[in-house]
Amino acid sequence: MSRVITKHLVLASAMVTGLLLSGCTSQEEVSPEIRPLTGDAATAKSQDPIVTEGNGSEQPDMDDALAERDQFVEDQQLPLDGSPLSAVTPEQKQFIEEQRTHVEEQGGVWTPEAESLTLALTADACETAISNSHESDASTVQMHIDTSPLFASQLPETLPEDQRAQAEIGMADIMVYGMQHMCPDDFSQWSDAVMEIYPEYYGSQQ
Numbered sequence: 001m002s003r004v005i006t007k008h009l010v011l012a013s014a015m016v017t018g019l020l021l022s023g024c025t026s027q028e029e030v031s032p033e034i035r036p037l038t039g040d041a042a043t044a045k046s047q048d049p050i051v052t053e054g055n056g057s058e059q060p061d062m063d064d065a066l067a068e069r070d071q072f073v074e075d076q077q078l079p080l081d082g083s084p085l086s087a088v089t090p091e092q093k094q095f096i097e098e099q100r101t102h103v104e105e106q107g108g109v110w111t112p113e114a115e116s117l118t119l120a121l122t123a124d125a126c127e128t129a130i131s132n133s134h135e136s137d138a139s140t141v142q143m144h145i146d147t148s149p150l151f152a153s154q155l156p157e158t159l160p161e162d163q164r165a166q167a168e169i170g171m172a173d174i175m176v177y178g179m180q181h182m183c184p185d186d187f188s189q190w191s192d193a194v195m196e197i198y199p200e201y202y203g204s205q206q
Helices: 002-007 009-019 059-075 090-105 112-131 138-147 149-154 161-182 184-197 199-205
Strands: none
Touching: 059 112, 090 112, 090 161, 112 138, 112 149, 112 161, 112 184, 138 161, 138 184, 149 161, 161 184, 184 199
8 A cells, every 4th residue: 555655755745845835737837835834833743642531541551652752752853942844864864855856856946844844744643643552544644634733834725625635635645655754653554544535536546
């Protein structure tokens, strides 16, 4: 299944760098107009693990998940002050280099804003996966997308519905692709979930 996500890296990269977010069609010039991440989007944190009702036995698992998430943030050297992200670890640098290369091959221009958004999308997904104790399905991923300030910041309501839908798919695609580099243990679950959420896209591409 993972080959499908990898296969669409080029298309998704073009979307996130402005092909659809700027209102262009695939036949028009690529215009990198990623919106800078500010406010809630810049400081967005993943959802905390959901604790179900019961006798409290879930608390240790939640504490473990929070501790693991904090360790992930430290290991990935993610800033806590909402400042823009840039690749610092070898895995992040490889991910960004692949993204930059594909964007430029498609005629786009790579920018610091694109790098920050690309890393933020994947880092946020990894944190959500950790917070849910690495047990994610389509409903988990759908909730993550629906409540993500990152997605909201790049998908204005004024964007035509079809372009907004395509741009959302592109962002989800890159989000999951990056998990191969930043949290590979969660990649399979999240890639399967994204393909389940958007069957009309991935089904037509196989």
